[in-house]
Amino acid sequence: MRIHRPLAATALAVLTALTAAVTAAQPAAAAARDGVCQSGEFCYYYNSDNAGSVSDFTGSVADYGTTQPSCYDFKGPGNGKGLCVKNNAASVWNRTGKTVRVYYNSDFDGSHHSQDFAPGAKKNLDATLKNNNASHQVGVSSGGGGCSTDGTNTTPPSSILVYRVSAGRVDRVAFRSYVKNVLPNEWVSSWPRASLRAGAMAVKSYGWYWALHSTRKTSWGACYDVRDDTGDQVYRPSSAVASTSAAVDDTWGTRMTRGGSILQAHYCSTTTACPAWVSGDWMSQYGSRDLANAGRSWQYILDHYYSGITLH
Secondary structure: OOOOOOOOOOOHHHHHOOOEOOOOOOHHHHHOOOOOOOOOOEEEEEEOOOEEEEEEEOOOEOOOOOOOOOOOEOOOOOOOOOOEOOOOOOEEEEOOOOOEEEEOOOOOOOOOOEEEEOOOOEEEOOOOOOOOOOEEEEOOOOOOOOOOOOOOOOOOOOEEEEEEOOOOEEEEEEHHHHHHOOHHHHOOOOOOHHHHHHHHHHHHHHHHHHHHHOOOEOOOOOEOOEEOOOOOOOOOOOOOEHHHHHHHHHHOOOOEEEOOEEOOOEEEOOOOOOOOOOOOOEEEHHHHHHHHHOOOOHHHHHHHHOOOOEEO
């Protein structure tokens, strides 16, 4: 079963007292760009018909940022040089060899509008996206459904399809942002660091697993990886807080596998047996707190609850 019992209700007072964390742009990646559209890159142009300054990318970006010096900007010579890319592009050249999707919203959110560009395409952004480009994703399905993932058992997906049950839509959300906006709704954010790190690993592994394996669809036929409620994991946009976001960042470079495959990591809020308990497949959230309070590391906690795992 995928169903577990979250801690969101019992932790509400704690969560509402904390400040939401802000996802920063990625200036280190931006600094490596040179403003020349080369093979393997996806490039924005400031003007229509591939004119003006160029902003080149080698991968997906969930949010370009809006202010200097941290934003992704136009690097090449010509009109627009030095301006932030977000909401300032008019045309593209896709030299990645994969389909690239440009989104009207950040975090690969296609609920308002998106546009696909096939490998080799040199085109103008459509009337809705022109000067309204907020994120782009490399390697999406070109069939219109956007159901594929760029993740593997060794590389996390750049995004995940989240079924927003109450809103009646499916959002594509940047994967790290998704994990950061699940963890404080499943773990109490004031718990010890080791417990939060173990929780971050479980939340990440669970979402990662379903991004690789889900074939589920909504009643209207839209594919999705996870629900945003207790049917999977509780996801609430803008709910991330400093302590849980730090736990996600601290463990982001580590993956949890069993037999070489990403673990479908279940967890629950009881201190003893979880619902539909299968020994070695479920972690107790309160149990992780108690082990952390006893001085155990997050690695120990994961090994204690999940049998046969390897942390890479």
